[in-house]
Amino acid sequence: MRRLSYRQTYVLLAALLAVLLVASAAIGAFSFTPAEMVRHLGVAAGWLPATSADALSRNVFLELRLPRVLLAGLTGAVLGVSGTLMQGLFRNPIVEPGLAGTSAGAALGAALVFVFGGSTALSFTAPLGSIAVPVLAFVGAFAATMLVYRLSTSFGKVNVFTLLLAGIAVNAVCGAGTGFLSYVARDPQARNITFWNLGTFTTADWHGVMLVAVFFALCFAWSMRYGKALNALMLGEDEAAFLGVDSRKLIFRLLVVNTIMVSVATAMVGVIAFVGLIVPHVLRILKSSDYTFLLPGSALLGALLMELVDIVARIIIPPAELPIGIITAVIGAPIFLWILLRQQPQRGTGASIDSGAGAGFYG
């Protein structure tokens, strides 16, 4: 893959993603042949006449399977790009939305609306209507991320140990909050604590797909403008400034963009950890640490990985389904530990890993 140009790599990843999308749409408790899928899509588009014979199959495909497949892909893209952005901002390969508190904060915000949305305490969210969930998810995610960022940064340098500890603390507090809310909730769906802590695509619908798609498209387009700036930031904040990059503005803007897309996705599917860690990691090993490549690359590979994980989740213990987060943790936690161990020799006197943390690593 090292020999391919960036564009050829995108084409390769996109082709693999297309194959997985079709496979993911076909496989499951209800399986569909390619011909059936084409026919259902044709009917939905109005090109083919609807036949009552396969109304059930069509319904399952169009209203359950298709939104699920698309939501999984979009969520994967969001988490992949988010991991790339956060690793760029923190200049460390060990950061991702699940560890830095972003996802847990989003889940807490979303759970608040789910549980108390109808009550007087949260009546101010009523005018927001159906976007109250993502809006409060954003507030929670932003507060959690900023807290972790502030705690782990001193004099413009990120101390990764403080970052991990702050992440643990913030994740614990948000997790406890979400757990409490699911415990007191009356709505059976909100009571489902595995939804919030381990993530699932079973509740996917078109509304969620549209919401995540729109916010992902906007945030991705915006973050693509900062590929060069993230590269320059690899040199350190001063050197980036000499190249015309205002690091403070960059960090703030990208944290906002990142938080927006992560919180919308998390509000729909719950917390899915480690995807944001794995995706940039794999791309760095296979290809390059250049952010102008990593941003589009991680959107594609994130979607690809999530389709794969979702297929596994559906077929591993039929007829039941495994929560997504279990599979991502099984793959991601060893990679996380591996990165952490590889960082050790570069730690120097033990106080901080700042810049240079990911250097000697990929290559």
Place this chain on the structure above:
Amino acid sequence: MVDVVGVTYRVGGPNGLRILNDVTARFDACKFNVILGPNGAGKSTLLKVATGLLQPSAGAVRYGDRPVAAFRADELARTRAVLSQHVELAFPLPVEDVVLMGRYPHYRSAPTSRDRDIVSRSLELVGMTDKRRQAYPTLSGGEQQKVQLARVLAQIWNLDDAHEHKYLFLDEPTTSLDVHYQLHLLDVARDLLAHNCTVVAVLHDLNVAFQYGQHIFVIDGGKLAYETSRASDISAELIERVFRVRATRIGDGADGQGTWRFSL
């Protein structure tokens, strides 16, 4: 020319410690300007103020007759470049990608063929062409510094169209380098003077400073202690007072300025 006019730089509020105290210095255009001074004198702070990275608490910095604060960030980045002591990379990139960063202020989304051309010519100038695909962190310290030099050369590339004036700032650039790399780096910087570029360097090695410096500024205790455009004017008393060492000039050298030997 870089004009530093009455610059005071404080840390910790309006009554805080003055790192720089009313410094006025004119770094001559197309000359090799050198800033000297003991540790903690404020040399690096002066350089950072002069590059526009730090805003002075009082006073101003002008490039030509234009205040540095009036430049847009990208415009300033196309006008002046800064080479620091040692630059680490948070993630590994191939050498040519690091040098290409010097062209970032010049293009929007994709580098033009001219940008690519400047990158390869910068690499050629520092003698790193054959390592252009190697990962930056795998290079030796000296090679890394050469790559950084290529990056700042690419940033203010002036060898084709010298009508725009450029500024190169060097902040103790040779600290980690052996004597060969040191002289090579300073030679490359000196060659830029003929291409409408002003060089301002903070240096530690006094002999090297006197050898290259065409205008020497001595900073002590946040103030300008001495300046001269003739290194031979520097006296043993000045060195003894500012650097707290005994200084003896030995030999006279071919360039008539001799070499200094220092002892405590």
